[in-house]
Amino acid sequence: MVTHAQRSRGTMTGTATGRRRSTTKAARARATLSDVAREAGVSLATASRALNGTSGRAVGDGLRERVQAAADRLDYSPDANAQAMARGRTASIGLVVHDIADPYFSSIAAGVTAAADAGGYAVTLANTQHDHVRELHFVQTLQSQRARAIILAGGRQDDDEANDRLRAALRGYREQGGTVAVIGQAILGVSTVRVDNVGGSAALATALHGLGYRRFGVMAGPQRHLTARERTTGFVDALARLGVDVPPAAVVHSEFTRTGGNTALAELLLRAPDVELVFAVNDVMAVGAMSAARDAGIVVPGGLAFAGFDDIATLHDVNPALTTVHLPLEEMGRLATPLALDAAAEPREVVVTGEVRLRDSTPARSA
Amino acid sequence: MVTHAQRSRGTMTGTATGRRRSTTKAARARATLSDVAREAGVSLATASRALNGTSGRAVGDGLRERVQAAADRLDYSPDANAQAMARGRTASIGLVVHDIADPYFSSIAAGVTAAADAGGYAVTLANTQHDHVRELHFVQTLQSQRARAIILAGGRQDDDEANDRLRAALRGYREQGGTVAVIGQAILGVSTVRVDNVGGSAALATALHGLGYRRFGVMAGPQRHLTARERTTGFVDALARLGVDVPPAAVVHSEFTRTGGNTALAELLLRAPDVELVFAVNDVMAVGAMSAARDAGIVVPGGLAFAGFDDIATLHDVNPALTTVHLPLEEMGRLATPLALDAAAEPREVVVTGEVRLRDSTPARSA
C-alpha cells in the first residue's frame, strides 16, 4: 500500500540528495510546493499565490485551478514550519494553566480553544502543575516556537522573586514580537482579564448576611495565593462593614483543593465551634468540606451551611446545591484570546464580575 | 526601554536587508544563531553544536563556554520552526479531544501533558466540540504542523462514512512519517488504548446483582456512540447471563451529558415504573438523573438507586456517593503518549479495565 515515490526534486542544483527519511520504510516523500508547481507547470511563486491568495495579487482562474488540482493530486500539505519561517510569524497561541484537570482551567481552555479556532489559530497547551519553574520554562519554550501570543491562566502567587522572573521572561517574549494576556490578577504588566474576587466575595457575604447568618468561618486557602487571599479579604471586609466580625480563629488556611477543604474542616470547627456557615474560597474546597462535615455527623445545611466560589458546572448536582459566586469561565477564556492577540502598547484590562448564586446549601436563617 | 539594535547581519551577500519587523516600534531584532556565532567568534556550525550536542561530535570546552556566554548575552532563543525544518521533525504532539471542558477529557489531557513534558514534547490541543468535520480538519492542521504524533482521545461513533474519512486522513498523516494512537475503540487501525467498556459494565452489573437488585433501567446514551453502546450491552448481557432480563422499554437513549441524564429520567420511569436501579453509561448522566429523581420527589437511593461509569474525581462528593466503574483517566493519557510516539509498523493495543466501586448510591438490597 505504501508506495516509494521515486522522483527528482526541485530545479536541482546538482547533488541529487537522497532524502534522509530513506531510513524508515513506511514514509513516503512529502509533496512540496515545488512538486505542485512542477506538476501544474507553473512557477513556485504562482503556486504559492494560487494556494494562499497573498503576495503579488491574484492568479489567473485557469492557473489557480490547475494548481489546486495538482495539489490535490499530490496530496499536498503545506509545511507550517516553513511558512512560519518565511512569514516570520506563526498561527499558534500558547495557553499556560496550572492544572488542566481542574475544571476551572479546563473550562477556560474550552473558551480559549473555541476563540482560537475561530481565528484560525492552533493552541499549544502547557500544564505547569503549579510549578513556577515549569511555568517559566514553558514561556521560553513558547518563545522558541515563536507562538504568536501567550495566555497565562490562573491566579498569581505572592512571591516577588517568582513574579519578577516571570515578568522578565514575558518582557523578553514581548520584545521579540509576542503578545501576552493573563487571566487572574493584573500584576504582570500585561493585558489582563481580571477577576473581581473582592467584589464577588463581598457580594456573597452581603447576601448571606441578608439571609440571617452572623457567625462565619472561612476556609481561606493557601496564604500566598492571591486569588484565595482576595476572596478571603473581600468576604471578611464586607462583613466588617455590616458590623459582623470574623475572628482570626475562624479563618483557616489549607490547600486550594478538595483535599484542602476536606482536611481543614476539623481544624476550623475546633477553633470556632459556633460557626453557622463556612465560606470556602472555591467550590471544590467547599464540597470537600461538606463531605467532611457529613462524615463528622453534622447535618448539612441544617447544622452547618456552606458556600463556595466559581460555580463549577460539574458540581451543579451536589446535594444540597451549593451556594456560590458564578464565574463565566469559558467566556473568560474567550475574552482573553483577542486580548492576548492584541499588540497594543498599553496593557488593557477586562474585569469579570462574579454573580452570587444562592442555593440550598445556605437556606435562609430567618427563624 | 526598547532599544533598536542596529547591526549588520550574517556574512552579507550584498543587499542589506532591512528587517521586515522595522514597521512595528516595539520589537527588537531577534538574536539568531549567526549572531551568537559572530559574538563568540566561532563558526555557525560550532555554535550550533555547542548549544545542542548533536551533529559532528563534541566542541572544545573553551569554545562551548564562549558560545554559551554569547548566547546568554544576546538573549538567544533558538527558533523551533527553523530547527524543525532543518531536522525534518518537530517536538510536538497533537491531542484531539471532543470537549476539553469535560472532566473525562481534561483528565486524559493531564496525563498526556505530563508524559509529553517528561519526554520533551509540546502538546497542541485540538477541541473538536463533537464535530467530525472539525476533527478531520484538525488532523490535517496537525499534519501541516508536522506534529510528530497525534493522540485521538474519546470514543468513536458508529458512522462508517466519518470513520472512513478519518482513517484516510490518518493514513495520509502516517505515510508522511507521523504516528498515531487512539484512546477508545480499536477500530481505526492504529495503536489504541482500548477501554474495556464491556468488561467494566459487566462487572458492575454482576456486583449490583450480588447486592440484590433485580429490576434495572439503563440510560444508554446516544444510539451510535460506541462507548455508550458497549457499556449498555456489557451491562445488559451480563444480567442476562445471570438470568435477569432488562426489557427494551427500560433502556432509554439520550445525550451523553448531564442534561441527557437529567431529562431522560422521566421517560425511563414512565416506560419502566418498577425499576430499582438506574445505570447511566457515564457519571455525569447518572448525577443528572439523580437530581431529576430528587426533583420528582423520589428518595435516593431508598426509592431509586443509581450507578454510573468513569469515576470522575470532581464527582466524588456527590451525595449519596455514586457507585461507578473507575477508569484511570490520567494514566490512560500517560499510556497513550509512548504508544502514539512509537513508529512500530504493527498497531499495538493496551487494554484498560475499569474497576467497580460500590458506594452509597446502591446500598445492599438484602431485605
Place this chain on the structure above:
DNA sequence: TTGTACGCGTTATCAC
C-alpha cells in the same frame, strides 16, 4: 498576471 531569485534560521555533510 507570471516568473526569478533571495532570504528566513537551523542542521548536517563534508572537507580541513
Place this chain on the structure above:
DNA sequence: GTGATAACGCGTACAA
C-alpha cells in the same frame, strides 16, 4: 575539533 556550505520548504520583492 572546527569551519564552509548546501539543503529544508516557503513567501515575496523585484523584474518581466
